[in-house]
Amino acid sequence: MTARIPLSAPDVSEEEIAAVAAVLRTPHLSMGPELAAFESELAEYHGVEHAVAVSSGTAALHLALLTLGIGEGDEVIVPSFAFVAVAGAVLQVGARPVFAEIDPLTLNLDPAAVERAIGPRTRAILVVHTFGVPAEMDALRELAQRHRLALIEDACEAIGARYDGRKAGSFGDLAVLGFYPNKQMTTGEGGAVLASDPAHAARLRRLRNQGRDPGIDWLDQIEPGYSYRLPEPACALGRVQLRRLDAMLALRKKAAARYDALLEGICGVERPPLVLPRREISWFVYVVRLPEGVSRDMVREQLAGQGIATGRYFAPIHLQPAWRARGGAERLALTESIARRTLALPFFNCITGEQQEEVAEALRSAIQCAA
Ligand SMILES: Cc1ncc(COP(=O)(O)O)c(C=O)c1O
DSSP states (O other): OOOSBOSOOOOOOHHHHHHHHHHHTSSOOSSSHHHHHHHHHHHHHHTOSEEEEESOHHHHHHHHHHHTTOOTTOEEEEESSSOTHHHHHHHHTTOEEEEEOBOTTTOSBOHHHHHHHOOTTEEEEEEEOGGGOOOOHHHHHHHHHHTTOEEEEEOTTOTTOEETTEETTSSSSEEEEEOOTTSSSOOSSOEEEEESSHHHHHHHHHHHBTTOOTTSOTTOOSSOOOBOOOOHHHHHHHHHHHHHHHHHHHHHHHHHHHHHHHTTTSTTOBOOOSOBTTEEOOOOOEEEEOOTTOOHHHHHHHHHHTTBOOBOOOOOGGGSHHHHTTTOOOOOHHHHHHHTTEEEEOOOTTOOHHHHHHHHHHHHHHHHHHO
């Protein structure tokens, strides 16, 4: 059943519909002018030299790891409080994800925990800017430099966020973006890798297109690669979304502030910080923490009964059946205790004040019942 108030909703305007329709009237449906323009606009937005658009955020992660030469026998430090693709991509290149604890305020990798997780096989830190809050980039960059590790930023949830005034995605050796419809901007499906090194950009472009280099015959191949291209209509959609991105982020920031005021005083509910030092948040989701002892399942059920969708954001990766079955016996006490209490509320560009009031009221009465 579709919820009356969904968890997320894409914001697609007539301008985007017209841009996609215009592409469909041309013979260029893949690898055409929209791709080239989208990539240069993405690079410019982030203040980096290169952007390589691909078919998903997961494809972007896969290619980023391959491009940095990470593979069999290597370890990559990742958060467990994250979307499964983060660890899945590491596994996809034959490396081993090593889960590290998070900072309880920002929910991002805790640099001290990362340092403890570094071992002789560690090759990279894959830092995720969770929920659009930039991670502690100064400390993580210093760690990566000191231990000669690659630093990959996963900015799939954080396009437009800033740390010390610099865009998330402009710090790492490589950074990835994702454009699934629940994201701040969408291309339907899609993603991108940001790079400053032209050799990395060339390798990424080759790998996403079956290992072909520009100008070679379509049936020739330089190295084994993948079919990770982003089609022209998606690029056209992304270009208009990117032009509207800052306005969309402003709407989301306003919606977060409105929830903050509406949820004040609900017994024991912890709201996410609206402001954090050195950071400009790009609001991806609005996640509260329920009081200890309140059944999240009951709260979710009660809201669902009123047509209000919610999410668990995140179920720790190391506790998933797929990962338990791999024999990992990790305990991440902080991640586990936070993840038991998190609840994502409906949150999207066009959410109305009335919808947010209804969500807040429903949450207030559900907590009273579930306590
Ligand atoms: C942090 C993070 N990384 C990677 C992905 C994967 O992106 P996609 O769903 O486009 O493959 C997502 C979400 O969808 C994400 O939130």
